[in-house]
Amino acid sequence: xxxxxxxxxxxxxxxxxxxxxxxxxxxxxxxxxxxxxxxxxxxxxxxxxxxxxxxxxxxxxxxxxxxxxxxxxxxxxxxxxxxxxxxxxxxxxxxxxxxxxxxxxxxxxxxxxxxxxxxxxxxxxxxxxxxxxxxxxxxxxxxxxxxxxxxxxxxxxxxxxxxxxxxxxxxxxxxxxxxxxxxxxxxxxxxxxxxxxxxxxxxxxxxxxxxxxxxxxxxxxxxxxxxxxxxxxxxxxxxxxxxxxxxxxxxxxxxxxxxxxxxxxxxxxxxxxxxxxxxxxxxxxxxxxxxxxxxxxxxxxxxxxxxxxxxxxxxxxxxxxxxxxxxxxxxxxxxxxxxxxxxxxxxxxxxxxxxxxxxxxxxxxxxxxxxxxxxxxxxxxxxxxxxxxxxxxxxxxxxxxxxxxxxxxxxxxxxxxxxxxxxxxxxxxxxxxxxxxxxxxxxxxxxxxxxxxxxxxxxxxxxxxxxxxxx
RNA sequence: GCGCCUCUAGCUCAAUGGCAGAGCAACGGACUCUUAAUCCGCAGGUUCUGGGUUCGAAUCCCAGGGGGCGCACCA
Numbered sequence: 091x092x093x094x095x096x097x098x099x100x101x102x103x104x105x106x107x108x109x110x111x112x113x114x115x116x117x118x119x120x121x122x123x124x125x126x127x128x129x130x131x132x133x134x135x136x137x138x139x140x141x142x143x144x145x146x147x148x149x150x151x152x153x154x155x156x157x158x159x160x161x162x163x164x165x166x167x168x169x170x171x172x173x174x175x176x177x178x179x180x181x182x183x184x185x186x187x188x189x190x191x192x193x194x195x196x197x198x199x200x201x202x203x204x205x206x207x208x209x210x211x212x213x214x215x216x217x218x219x220x221x222x223x224x225x226x227x228x229x230x231x232x233x234x235x236x237x238x239x240x241x242x243x244x245x246x247x248x249x250x251x252x253x254x255x256x257x258x259x260x261x262x263x264x265x266x267x268x269x270x271x272x273x274x275x276x277x278x279x280x281x282x283x284x285x286x287x288x289x290x291x292x293x294x295x296x297x298x299x300x301x302x303x304x305x306x307x308x309x310x311x312x313x314x315x316x317x318x319x320x321x322x323x324x325x326x327x328x329x330x331x332x333x334x335x336x337x338x339x340x341x342x343x344x345x346x347x348x349x350x351x352x353x354x355x356x357x358x359x360x361x362x363x364x365x366x367x368x369x370x371x372x373x374x375x376x377x378x379x380x381x382x383x384x385x386x387x388x389x390x391x392x393x394x395x396x397x398x399x400x401x402x403x404x405x406x407x408x409x410x411x412x413x414x415x416x417x418x419x420x421x422x423x424x425x426x427x428x429x430x431x432x433x434x435x436x437x438x439x440x441x442x443x444x445x446x447x448x449x450x451x452x453x454x455x456x457x458x459x460x461x462x463x464x465x466x467x468x469x470x471x472x473x474x475x476x477x478x479x480x481x482x483x484x485x486x487x488x489x490x491x492x493x494x495x496x497x498x499x500x501x502x503x504x505x506x507x508x509x510x511x512x513x514x515x516x517x518x519x520x521x522x523x524x525x526x527x528x529x530x531x532x533x534x535x536x537x538x539x540x541x542x543x544x545x546x547x548x549x550x551x552x553x554x555x556x557x558x559x560x561x
Numbered sequence: 562g563c564g565c566c567u568c569u570a571g572c573u574c575a576a577u578g579g580c581a582g583a584g585c586a587a588c589g590g591a592c593u594c595u596u597a598a599u600c601c602g603c604a605g606g607u608u609c610u611g612g613g614u615u616c617g618a619a620u621c622c623c624a625g626g627g628g629g630c631g632c633a634c635c636a
Contacts (some may be wrong), residue, residue, distance in 0.1 A: 119595090135599090155595070172586070186594050201584035208572040209585055211597045215573070218628045230572085276636065285613070320562080382586055466636095475636055506634085531636050545636095556626070 091509040095196055102126045103307035108182060108188060117188040120181050123241045127152060127192055129175040130229065131170050133210060136437070141168055143189075145176070146229070154178050155191035159166055159560065162196050166299075172210065173203025173229070184274050221552050237548055240359055247358040248332055248532070251351050257334060258307040261365075262297035264290060264314070270514070271295030271453070273506040274317040281493030294333040295453065296526065298483060300517045302335050302525050310334035312532065323544040324474065327553050330532040339486040339526035340481040341465045345442050348469060348528055350374035352440075352535065356514055367472050370438065372536075379441040383429050388445060390433040397421050397462035398446060404428075422447025422462065430462035452492035452508060469530075471538060479528035486518035494509060 092333070129147030144151055154176075158164045170176065177561055178197040184190050205226075213230035220234070227234045244247040249259065269276040269451040271293030278287050294311045302307045319325060330441040336343065356363045356374045357512075363375040381389075388394050393407055394517055402439035404424040408415045413431045415424050430553045437443070445457055446466040454464035465481035483489050493510040500507035536548040546552035 133597070136592080136598095137595060140593045140595075142595045142598080144596075153596080155594080159593085187596080189594085189596065191594095206571055206586055209574095209597095210572085211585070212573050216568095216628085218568095221628095238599075313636090314629085317635070320633075322635085323630080325635060331636080380613070409596090478636075494597045529636085 095202075096177075096200060099128050099198065099200055100126055101128045101177065103182075104149040105129070105145075105147055105152035108152060109150060110435055112184070112190055113180070114510055115184045115190065117184050117458035119532045120193070122180050124180060124195075124522040125182055126177055126179040127154075128175070130203070131172055131174050131176060133221070134168075134170070136168055136170065142185075142189075143170075145178070153185070153189045153191040154194050154197075155180075155183065155185060156194040156197075161194045163358045167194070167197060171203050171206070173205070173207050175203075185490040186377070186488055189519045196301075205388060217546075217552075221546055221554055227264050234547075237536070237540045237542060238550060240540045243359045243394075244536050244539060245330075245532065248312065248351065251354050252310050252334060253293040255308065255347070257305055257336075259313055260298070260301060260306070260309055261313065262291075262294060262301075262311055264316075266512050268509050270508050270511045272315075272499075274506065275319060275505050275532075277316050287487055292317050292330060293529070293541065295529070296511060296514045298333055298335050299522060299525065299527065300514065301336055303363050303517045303520050303522050307337035307523075308335070321553060322536075323546070326533070326545050329545070329549075331528040331529055332532050333527065335482070335525055337523045337525050338395045340524060341467055341479055341526055342443055344479040344526040344528045345378075345380060345467060346528075348442075348479065348530070349374075349378045349440070352469075352476075352530075355535070356539055365539060366545060367541055370472075372438070372472065374440055374471075374537070378439070380444060380467075382445045383433075383443050384427075384432050384445070385427070386441075387429050390436050391428065395428060396426055420447075422449030426450050433469055434475070435473040437470040437473060439469070440472075440476070441470050442467045443470055445511060451480070452496050453483055453489075455485075456488075466530065474534065475531070476534050476538070477528055477530045482523045482527050483524065484518065484522040484524060485517050489518055490515045505558065 091533055101510065104127065112121055114499055127145065129145040130148045131143050133144040134149065135142040141156040143154040145154050156167050161167060176197055176199055178194045180193040184338050188241060202379065207230045214220055214227055226237065265288040267288060268510040269289040269292050274292045276289040278289055281288055292315055295478055296313060298309055310333065312330065314328050315331050316328050318327065321327065330545050353374050353376050354365050356365065362449040364373050366372065384395060385484065393412060393521050395404060395407065399421065400420045401424065404421050405415050406422055411432055412430060413428050415427055439505055441462045444467045445460055445463045448456065448464045451464045451466050454466040456463050457463035467479050469477035497510050500509060533545050533548050537545060540548060542548050
C-alpha cells in the first residue's frame with residue numbers, strides 16, 4: 091500500500107438512478123455528464139488496453155469502462171481484486187454494445203478485499219458460511235440483500251400502518267423480574283449490583299396492558315423477545331414480535347385490524363396480496379376466513395369434539411388420532427393438542443382460528459357465549475401460527491386465579507407455566523377497560539412475504555454455535 | 562436432547578478401497594467494446610479432528626466437532 095486509503099469519497103450518483111436517468115442514452119453515445127460513483131468491484135473483463143468492471147453498490151450494478159488512453163493509473167486499476175471498494179469519476183456513457191457505464195478518468199481505492207467472495211457465478215451456497223459470514227453472503231447472493239430490504243420495508247409498513255391508526259409506539263423492559271405473557275422457558279441472567287436474577291422477556295404483553303391501564307388507549311411495540319427453546323428452520327431463540335393493544339375493542343375488532351394491517355403491508359412490500367409460498371398460491375386479501383377451532387377440528391380430523399365431553403373420551407380419541415397426551419391434562423389442553431396435531435398444519439389460510447379453551451389461555455377473557463372458552467384467535471397461514479389475539483382479560487380476581495393455577499402447574503414441573511405477577515394484578519385493580527390485543531411474529535410475516543422457508547434467511551445474524559478453531 | 566444425512570483447494574463440485582481432480586477466483590502472459598469476456602501458462606490440499614481396520618483409506622469402522630433435515634418444544 092503505497093498511499094493511505096482515503097477518509098471519504100464524494101459520491102455524486104448511484105447506479106439505480108443513473109440507469110433510470112440515462113435509459114434513453116443510445117449505444118456508443120456519451121451523456122456529457124460527469125459523475126463520481128462508488129462501490130465494490132464484482133467482475134473484471136480485461137481487453138488489453140480496455141478494461142470493463144462490474145461495480146456493485148446498494149442501488150444496483152454499474153459498469154466501469156476504463157482505457158489506457160483516458161484512465162489514470164490504468165495498470166494499477168487492472169490489479170484491483172474482486173471485492174475491492176473503489177470510487178470512480180468520469181462521464182456517463184453507453185458502450186457500443188449497449189452497457190451503461192462510467193468512463194473512468196480518475197479513481198481511488200477505498201478499501202481492499204483481502205478475502206474473496208466465492209465463486210463469481212454461484213456465489214456462496216454453503217448455508218453455514220452464509221449465516222456466519224452474512225457480510226460475505228450479502229455481497230455474493232443478491233437474494234440475501236433483497237430479503238434484508240424486504241424486512242426493513244415490512245417493519246416500516248407495520249409502523250406506518252399502526253401510527254396512522256392512532257397507535258403510540260413504546261419501548262418496555264427487556265429484563266423481567268418475573269417472566270410472563272406467554273408460556274415459554276425464559277433465558278436467565280444476573281444483575282450484579284442488585285444481586286438478583288432477571289429474565290429476558292418472552293413476550294411484550296403484560297407491560298403493554300399496564301400502559302393501557304395508564305391511559306395509552308392504543309399502544310404497540312415492535313421488539314425482540316427471547317425463548318429458551320430448540321432451534322429449527324422456523325425458530326430462532328431471539329425473534330421479533332409486534333404486539334398491540336386497543337382500548338374499547340374486542341377480538342372481532344382485532345380480526346378486522348389484523349387482516350387489514352397484514353394485507354396493507356403485503357401491498358406495500360410486494361405490490362399486491364397474492365404471493366407464492368412453498369410452491370403454493372397464497373392470497374392475503376381480506377376478508378379472511380373466520381372459523382372456530384372446534385369446527386376446524388371437525389373439518390380436518392372428521393371428529394366432533396367439545397369441552398363438555400368427558401376427558402377420558404377426549405383422551406381416547408386423541409390416542410386413536412395418534413396424538414400424544416399427558417396424564418393430568420384437562421379437556422381444554424387435550425382439545426388444543428388435537429387441534430395442533432391434526433388441524434393446524436393442514437390449514438393453508440389465512441384463517442382466523444377462533445375460540446380457545448380457557449384452560450390454555452390464562453390472559454384472555456371468558457367467551458361471552460361459549461362456556462369453557464375464551465375470546466381468542468390465532469391467525470394461521472401456511473400451516474403455521476402468525477398471530478395470537480384476545481379480548482383481554484380485565485378482571486383482576488379472575489387474573490389472579492388464573493395465575494395461581496399456572497403457578498400450581500409450574501410447581502408441578504411445567505417449566506413453561508407462568509408465575510404469578512402480582513404487580514400486573516395490581517394494575518388490573520386500577521381498572522383495564524375492555525381491550526383487544528394482538529401479537530404477530532414479524533419474522534414469520536417477512537418469511538411469508540419473501541417466500542423464505544427458513545427463519546434464518548430473514549434474520550441477518552441468526553443464533554449459531556460459536557465457531558472453534560477458525561480464523 | 563434423540564434419529565438420519567453431510568463436511569474434499571479461497572468458492573462451487575468430482576473422485577466409493579489403488580497416483581486427490583475440474584471450473585471459477587488467485588498468480589504470469591496475449592488482446593481497444595467486454596457482459597460468468599476469451600485464449601495461453603503456472604500454482605494451489607492436515608480430504609473437519611483423533612483413533613482403528615487394511616499391503617493400501619477422501620472412501621470402511623469407532624469417538625469427537627461443525628452444519629442441514631426430522632422428532633420433541635414453541636411463535
